[in-house]
Amino acid sequence: MTEFLLILISTVLVNNFVLVQFLGLCPFMGVSNKLETAMGMSLATTFVLTLSSVCSYLVYSYLLAPLDMAFLKTISFILVIAVVVQFTEMVVRKTSPLLYRVLGIFLPLITTNCAVLGVALLNIKKMNGFMESIVYGFGAAVGFSLALILFSAIRERVAVADVPTPFRGAAIGMVTAGLMSLAFMGFTGLVSF
Amino acid sequence: MALIRSSSPHLHNAGSTPKIMRLLLIAALPGIAAMTFFFGWGTLIQIGWAMLLALGFEAAVMKLRRRPVAFYLRDSSALVTALLLGLALPPFSPWWLTLVGVFVAIVIAKHLYGGLGNNPFNPAMVAYALLLVSFPVDMTRWTAPFVLHADDGWQVLGLIDTFKVIFGALDHSAIDAFTSATPLDELRHRGGLTTEEAFRESRVLADGVGAWHAVAAAYFMGGVFLLYRKVFTWHTPLAMLGSLAAISTLFYLFAPDNFADPFFHLTMGATMLGAFFIATDPVTAATSNRGKLYYGAGIGVLVYVIRTWGSYPDAVAFAVLLMNLAAPFIDQYTQPRTYGHAKPKRGLKEDA
Numbered sequence: 001m002t003e004f005l006l007i008l009i010s011t012v013l014v015n016n017f018v019l020v021q022f023l024g025l026c027p028f029m030g031v032s033n034k035l036e037t038a039m040g041m042s043l044a045t046t047f048v049l050t051l052s053s054v055c056s057y058l059v060y061s062y063l064l065a066p067l068d069m070a071f072l073k074t075i076s077f078i079l080v081i082a083v084v085v086q087f088t089e090m091v092v093r094k095t096s097p098l099l100y101r102v103l104g105i106f107l108p109l110i111t112t113n114c115a116v117l118g119v120a121l122l123n124i125k126k127m128n129g130f131m132e133s134i135v136y137g138f139g140a141a142v143g144f145s146l147a148l149i150l151f152s153a154i155r156e157r158v159a160v161a162d163v164p165t166p167f168r169g170a171a172i173g174m175v176t177a178g179l180m181s182l183a184f185m186g187f188t189g190l191v192s193f
Numbered sequence: 194m195a196l197i198r199s200s201s202p203h204l205h206n207a208g209s210t211p212k213i214m215r216l217l218l219i220a221a222l223p224g225i226a227a228m229t230f231f232f233g234w235g236t237l238i239q240i241g242w243a244m245l246l247a248l249g250f251e252a253a254v255m256k257l258r259r260r261p262v263a264f265y266l267r268d269s270s271a272l273v274t275a276l277l278l279g280l281a282l283p284p285f286s287p288w289w290l291t292l293v294g295v296f297v298a299i300v301i302a303k304h305l306y307g308g309l310g311n312n313p314f315n316p317a318m319v320a321y322a323l324l325l326v327s328f329p330v331d332m333t334r335w336t337a338p339f340v341l342h343a344d345d346g347w348q349v350l351g352l353i354d355t356f357k358v359i360f361g362a363l364d365h366s367a368i369d370a371f372t373s374a375t376p377l378d379e380l381r382h383r384g385g386l387t388t389e390e391a392f393r394e395s396r397v398l399a400d401g402v403g404a405w406h407a408v409a410a411a412y413f414m415g416g417v418f419l420l421y422r423k424v425f426t427w428h429t430p431l432a433m434l435g436s437l438a439a440i441s442t443l444f445y446l447f448a449p450d451n452f453a454d455p456f457f458h459l460t461m462g463a464t465m466l467g468a469f470f471i472a473t474d475p476v477t478a479a480t481s482n483r484g485k486l487y488y489g490a491g492i493g494v495l496v497y498v499i500r501t502w503g504s505y506p507d508a509v510a511f512a513v514l515l516m517n518l519a520a521p522f523i524d525q526y527t528q529p530r531t532y533g534h535a536k537p538k539r540g541l542k543e544d545a
Contacts, residue, residue, distance in 0.1 A: 149522065150522055153525060154518065157313060158311075161307045164305065164307070182326065185322070185326055
C-alpha cells in the first residue's frame with residue numbers, strides 16, 4: 001500500500017509529467033484558457049491515461065513479450081492509445097455533447113499527447129507490474145490535471161492583466177508555466193523514485 | 194472572454210498603496226534591527242543595495258512602457274519587494290546574486306504581468322526560489338549569529354569589511370569564521386542522531402537558536418503591529434502558523450526522535466517573516482476570508498512537508514509560490530455569497 005502511495009506522490013508532485021518532465025505540453029498550453037474546458041480535458045485525459053496504461057501493459061506482457069516482438073512496442077502502443085481515445089470520444093459525445101463541442105479538436109488530439117505514450121513506455125522501462133501500471137498511469141493523469149487546472153485558473157486572471165503587448169497570450173503563458181515549474185521544484189527530494 | 198469571478202473588497206478606505214507600503218517598511222524595522230544585531234551589517238547592506246536596484250529596474254521598465262516614472266516609484270511597492278529579498282538573502286551573499294534576484298523579481302515576476310496588482314506570484318519569493326535552485330552554494334552560506342563566535346560582547350565583521358566582502362574586494366575566506374549552517378540545515382544533516390542528541394551535540398542548535406528566536410519575535414512584533422493597523426486580516430497568518438503548529442505537533446508526539454518540536458518550526462527559518470510579511474501579500478493571496486484560511490493552511494502544511502522530507506533548506510518560498518499557484522483556483526470556489534442571497538436548503542440549487 002505504501003508503495004502505491006509513493007508512486008502517487010512521485011508522479012503527481014515530485015516528477016509531475018507536465019511541470020518537471022515537460023511531457024504533454026501541447027494540451028497544457030492549448031486547453032488552458034478557460035477553467036471549465038480545462039476540467040473537462042482533465043477528466044478525459046485521466047480516463048484515457050489510466051485505461052491506456054493498463055491496455056498497453058496487457059498488450060506488452062501478453063502479446064509482445066511472449067512473441068519476442070518488444071521492438072514493436074512504440075507502434076503498437078500508439079495503436080492502443082488511438083483505440084482508447086476513439087472510445088473516449090464516443091463516450092463523451094454521447095454523455096456530454098456540450099463538452100464534446102467545447103473540447104473540439106483537442107479530444108482526438110489526446111492521441112498525440114506525449115504524456116500518454118510516455119506513461120505507457122515508462123511503465124515498461126520501469127518494469128511496473130499490473131497494479132503499479134494502473135497507479136502510475138492514474139498518478140500521471142492526476143498530476144497533469146492538477147497542473148492544467150491550476151494553470152487555467154491563473155491564465156483566466158492573467159488574460160485581463162495589463163501585460164505588455166509583446167508578451168500577451170502564449171508568451172506570458174510560457175513564462176507562467178516556467179514559474180510554476182520553478183515552484184514545483186520545491187518538491188524535489190520528497191520521494192526518490 | 195474570460196471574466197474574473199473573484200470576490201473583492203470593492204470598498205474604499207483611506208489607506209492608499211504608498212501608505213500601506215510605508216507601513217510595511219516600518220513594521221519590518223524590528224526585524225531588520227534584530228537581524229543586524231545578530232548577523233552583522235550584511236543585512237543592511239543587502240537591503241540597501243536591493244532597494245537601489247529595484248528602483249532602477251522599476252524606473253527602466255516604466256520608461257520602456259512609456260508610463261509616468263515618478264508616480265510608480267512613489268508607491269514604494271518595489272521597495273517592499275527589495276526589502277523582503279534583502280532579508281531573505283544570506284547577509285554575505287555577493288552583489289551579483291542580489292542583482293540577478295532583483296532583476297527576476299521586478300522585471301520578470303512583476304512587470305511582465307503588468308506591474309503591481311497583476312502578478313500571480315510573489316516577486317520576492319520567485320527571485321528567492323530561482324536563486325536557491327540556481328546558486329545553492331551561495332544561498333546556503335548563512336552568517337553565524339555573533340553569540341557563536343564571540344565570547345564577550347558584540348563582535349561582528351566591521352561595516353567596511355562587510356562592504357568589501359559583498360562587492361568582491363575581499364576574499365571569501367576572510368568570512369569563513371563568521372559563517373555557519375542555519376539551525377534548519379543543521380537539523381536536516383544531523384546524521385543518525387535523534388533530535389534530542391542533535392540539540393545537545395551541535396553548537397548551532399545548542400547555543401545559536403536563541404538568535405533565531407529573537408529574530409522571529411521581532412518579526413512577530415512587526416506582524417502584530419500590521420494586524421493592529423488593519424493592513425491585513427488575521428486569517429492568513431493564523432491559518433499558516435496554526436496548521437504548521439498542528440502538523441508538527443502531530444508528528445512530534447508520534448515520533449519525537451525523528452521530528453523537530455513545533456516551537457522550533459514556528460521560530461526557525463522564515464516562518465514568522467513568511468506568515469506576516471510574505472503570505473499576506475494582497476495581490477498573490479486568496480481574496481475572501483474563507484479562501485485566506487485555506488491558502489494559509491496550505492502554506493503551513495507545505496512548509497512542514499518540504500522542510501521535513503524535501504531537499505531544500507527552507508521551504509517558505511516554495512510553499513508560498515505553490516499556494517500562489519492555487520490562489521486563483523481557491524478564489525473560484527470560495528466566493529462569499531452576495532448579501533441577501535442565502536443558499537437554498539432544499540430544492541433547486543442555483544449554482545449547480
